[in-house]
Amino acid sequence: MGRCESCIIRQFNSLRAMSKEELKKVSDTKITKFIKKGEAIFEEGEKLNGVYCVRSGISKLSKLSANGKDQIVKLATQGEVLGQRSVIATETANLSAVAVSDMEVCFIPKEQILNTLQKNPNFAVEVLRHMAHDLKEADDVIVNMSQKTVKQRIAEAFIYLKNNFGEDAEGFLNLTLPREDIANVVGTATESAIRIISEFKKKNLLKTSGKRIGIANEKGLQDLAEGLK
Amino acid sequence: MGRCESCIIRQFNSLRAMSKEELKKVSDTKITKFIKKGEAIFEEGEKLNGVYCVRSGISKLSKLSANGKDQIVKLATQGEVLGQRSVIATETANLSAVAVSDMEVCFIPKEQILNTLQKNPNFAVEVLRHMAHDLKEADDVIVNMSQKTVKQRIAEAFIYLKNNFGEDAEGFLNLTLPREDIANVVGTATESAIRIISEFKKKNLLKTSGKRIGIANEKGLQDLAEGLK
DNA sequence: GCGCGAACCTGATAAATGTCATAGTTTCCG
DNA sequence: CGGAAACTATGACATTTATCAGGTTCGCGC
Numbered sequence: 001m002g003r004c005e006s007c008i009i010r011q012f013n014s015l016r017a018m019s020k021e022e023l024k025k026v027s028d029t030k031i032t033k034f035i036k037k038g039e040a041i042f043e044e045g046e047k048l049n050g051v052y053c054v055r056s057g058i059s060k061l062s063k064l065s066a067n068g069k070d071q072i073v074k075l076a077t078q079g080e081v082l083g084q085r086s087v088i089a090t091e092t093a094n095l096s097a098v099a100v101s102d103m104e105v106c107f108i109p110k111e112q113i114l115n116t117l118q119k120n121p122n123f124a125v126e127v128l129r130h131m132a133h134d135l136k137e138a139d140d141v142i143v144n145m146s147q148k149t150v151k152q153r154i155a156e157a158f159i160y161l162k163n164n165f166g167e168d169a170e171g172f173l174n175l176t177l178p179r180e181d182i183a184n185v186v187g188t189a190t191e192s193a194i195r196i197i198s199e200f201k202k203k204n205l206l207k208t209s210g211k212r213i214g215i216a217n218e219k220g221l222q223d224l225a226e227g228l229k
Numbered sequence: 230m231g232r233c234e235s236c237i238i239r240q241f242n243s244l245r246a247m248s249k250e251e252l253k254k255v256s257d258t259k260i261t262k263f264i265k266k267g268e269a270i271f272e273e274g275e276k277l278n279g280v281y282c283v284r285s286g287i288s289k290l291s292k293l294s295a296n297g298k299d300q301i302v303k304l305a306t307q308g309e310v311l312g313q314r315s316v317i318a319t320e321t322a323n324l325s326a327v328a329v330s331d332m333e334v335c336f337i338p339k340e341q342i343l344n345t346l347q348k349n350p351n352f353a354v355e356v357l358r359h360m361a362h363d364l365k366e367a368d369d370v371i372v373n374m375s376q377k378t379v380k381q382r383i384a385e386a387f388i389y390l391k392n393n394f395g396e397d398a399e400g401f402l403n404l405t406l407p408r409e410d411i412a413n414v415v416g417t418a419t420e421s422a423i424r425i426i427s428e429f430k431k432k433n434l435l436k437t438s439g440k441r442i443g444i445a446n447e448k449g450l451q452d453l454a455e456g457l458k
Numbered sequence: 459g460c461g462c463g464a465a466c467c468t469g470a471t472a473a474a475t476g477t478c479a480t481a482g483t484t485t486c487c488g
Numbered sequence: 489c490g491g492a493a494a495c496t497a498t499g500a501c502a503t504t505t506a507t508c509a510g511g512t513t514c515g516c517g518c
Contacts, residue, residue: 063368065376066456073368089361094368117354124353125317125346131360132318138367139292139302139323145374146416147294150505179466187375189506194467211465211514227295379475408496418476423497440484440495 031107041097050109052082057103061095072185153186154196155225172214260336270326279338281311286332290324301414382415383425384454401443
C-alpha cells in the first residue's frame with residue numbers, strides 16, 4: 001500500500017472503511033504533485049475534479065474578503081484531505097489552498113470518492129464523522145473570532161501552532177508563519193499582529209531567533225488566551 | 230421505516246421541494262415535544278440521545294464564551310434537524326438550542342439515525358452533503374466575523390432574517406429578535422447593536438412599529454453589508 | 459560585501475467598539 | 489388599571505484596533 005492510501009485511511013480513521021479493491025483503484029488512479037511554497041493547489045471559485053491528500057508540507061486554506069484581505073480558515077498538514085467538502089457538495093471551491101511550505105500531494109478523482117461513498121456505507125460514515133468534527137471546530141472558531149480580543153486570538157494561535165506542528169529541540173515552532181499570515185489567521189491587521197507579538201516578546205511569553213518564533217511561557221499564553229489575564 | 234426517519238431523509242434531499250403539507254406530514258410523529266419560548270431543547274455539554282426535528286417555531290443555537298456572552302451560531306426553523314452533528318461525531322453537544330418562539334419538535338433516538346446511516350448509503354450521502362453545506366456556511370461566517378465591521382454584520386443579519394423567516398403583509402419581519410439576540414448573532418455588545426439599529430432607522434434603512442422591525446430599504450442595507458457604503 | 463526587496467517594527471492618529479450610567483418605553487401579569 | 493420587569497435608548501468615556509507614514513533589519517542574488 002502506498003502512502004497515498006494511508007493518507008486517506010489516516011484521515012478517515014478506519015482501515016476497514018475501504019475495501020482492498022477500492023484501495024487498489026485509488027492507487028491506480030492517483031497522481032502525485034509537487035507544489036512549491038507560495039504556489040496554489042486550487043483557488044476559490046475553481047471547480048474541483050477531485051480531492052488532494054497532503055503527503056508532506058503544510059497548506060493554508062483561505063478566503064478573500066471584500067476588503068481585499070485573506071482570511072485563513074484552516075492550516076492543513078500531512079494526512080489531511082483538501083477539497084472534499086466541495087467535491088461532496090458538488091460546489092465550486094469555497095476556499096483557496098496555498099502551500100506555506102514545499103508540499104507533496106496526491107490527487108484522487110472525484111468519481112472515485114463519490115463512487116465509494118455510494119457503495120461503502122462505512123466509508124461514508126467515517127467521512128461524515130470527520131466532517132462533523134470539522135464543523136464543530138468551525139463553530140468554535142466563530143465564537144473565538146467574535147468574542148475574544150485580538151491579543152487573546154494571537155496567544156491562542158501560537159498554542160495551536162505548537163500543538164499541531166510541534167517545535168524543534170530548541171523550543172522553536174516547526175512552522176514559522178510570516179506576521180502577515182498570523183494576522184490573517186486571527187483576522188487582524190498585520191501591524192496589530194506585529195505589535196502584539198513584540199509585546200509578547202517583552203513579556204517573555206514568546207522568544208525569537210532570527211525568523212524563528214518559539215513559545216517561552218505556554219501557561220502564560222494559555223491564561224491570556226482564556227482571558228484569565 | 231417510521232415517519233420520523235423519512236422526515237430526516239426528505240429534509241436532506243430537497244428542502245425547497247417540500248411543500249408545507251409534506252413538512253407537516255413528515256414531522257407528524259408520536260414522539261413530539263412542545264417547548265415554550267425561552268426554554269432549552271438541550272444545553273451545551275449535554276450528552277444527546279438523539280436528534281430533534283423542528284416541526285414549528287424557531288430555535289437559536291448558541292455557545293457561551295468565557296466572558297459570559299452567548300454567541301448565536303445559527304437559527305434553525307421548520308424542517309431543520311438539531312443535534313445531528315453531536316450524534317454523528319458521538320460527542321457531547323457543542324451548542325445550546327433554545328427556543329426563540331414556541332416550538333414543536335420531534336425526537337428521534339440516535340440508534341435509529343446511526344443504524345440508518347449504516348444501512349442506507351443514500352441517506353448517509355445526503356446527510357454528508359447537507360453537512361458539507363453547513364461547513365461552507367460556517368467558513369463564510371468566520372470570514373464575515375473577522376473581516377466585516379459590526380455595522381456591516383448587522384445589516385447582513387437583517388437581510389438574513391428577511392430571507393430565512395420572511396416578512397408580513399406590512400413589511401415587518403416575521404421573526405423579531407430582541408436587540409440582545411441580534412447583538413449575539415453578530416457578536417457585539419447589546420448597546421452597540423441598539424445604537425446601530427437606531428442609526429439605520431434614522432437613515433430609513435429599517436422601520437419599526439412597537440417591537441416589530443422591518444426592512445425599509447433592502448438595497449441600501451445590502452450595499453452597506455458589502456462595504457459599498 | 460553590496461544592494462535591493464521583502465519582511466519587520468514603531469509612532470501618531472483616527473475610527474470603531476465596549477463599558478458604565480441613567481432614563482425612557484413597552485410588555486406582561488395580577 | 490397599575491406597577492414591576494424587561495427591553496430599548498442615549499450620553500460620556502475608556503479601550504481596542506485600524507490606518508498611515510515612516511523607519512530598520514533580514515535574506516538573498518550578484
